[in-house]
């Protein structure tokens with residue numbers, strides 16, 4: 318099944334030239350795709366459209382088609398897309414708002430009025446799945462960068478999103494944090510989760526994780542192929558998105 322279908326997508330912010338100028342691609346269910354491109358190429362804009370943030374909360378002129386698992390996205394609010402797509406923010410401190418990991422995990426389900434006993438079971442499962450059991454009563458603010466990322470992922474996973482988008486999950490983390498998050502991404506992949514990872518640069522880490530690299534440049538998809546195909550292409554060097562470690 319197709320997870321994400323984008324067809325002839327155009328978008329411009331008010332009083333701005335077009336950021337996305339005819340974008341087409343399809344991501345299959347279970348794929349891990351790294352979305353790369355220079356700063357300002359429109360990565361966040363594109364993921365905000367997929368999440369319903371644009372044009373519902375951030376306005377602009379949009380045309381074209383975006384479907385998530387066969388359902389049209391444009392015009393739906395982020396709340397209406399709960400269960401379809403979830404975003405793990407670049408800055409975990411912006412995402413994590415509660416003073417214990419347990420409360421953080423309960424937050425989404427409580428808003429959906431799920432029964433407390435059921436929420437407790439869901440929390441137990443998530444803590445185990447994301448190796449967070451020992452942090453249950455800890456304040457996320459006091460955890461390491463990598464651990465915060467895991468709490469953020471566990472918290473968005475509570476509502477079983479069909480697609481998870483990570484905005485620069487490796488940025489700002491130390492080596493241990495990067496290893497932790499990379500392992501987590503591999504576990505999600507093994508579990509068949511559909512994932513989009515937004516990254517500035519194409520790295521050895523994402524070459525090992527990604528099924529395909531999706532490269533955005535000048536409002537278009539400049540490349541969409543397996544890392545081993547793209548690593549030998551001149552394009553990535555021309556775009557200065559080459560291998561950085």
Ligand SMILES: Nc1ncnc2c1ncn2[C@@H]1O[C@H](COP(=O)(O)OP(=O)(O)OP(=O)(O)O)[C@@H](O)[C@H]1O
Nearest residue numbers: 330333336354355356357358359360361362363517
């Ligand atoms: N809310 C906004 N209003 C007007 N212009 C915006 C807005 N957000 C982004 N832009 C512009 O749209 C273009 C694409 O920005 P976007 O943030 O999507 O790029 P990006 O690839 O995510 O960049 P980065 O790698 O720096 O995060 C840029 O020219 C940016 O200045």
Ligand SMILES: [Mg+2]
Nearest residue numbers: 357360361362
């Ligand atoms: Mg961005």
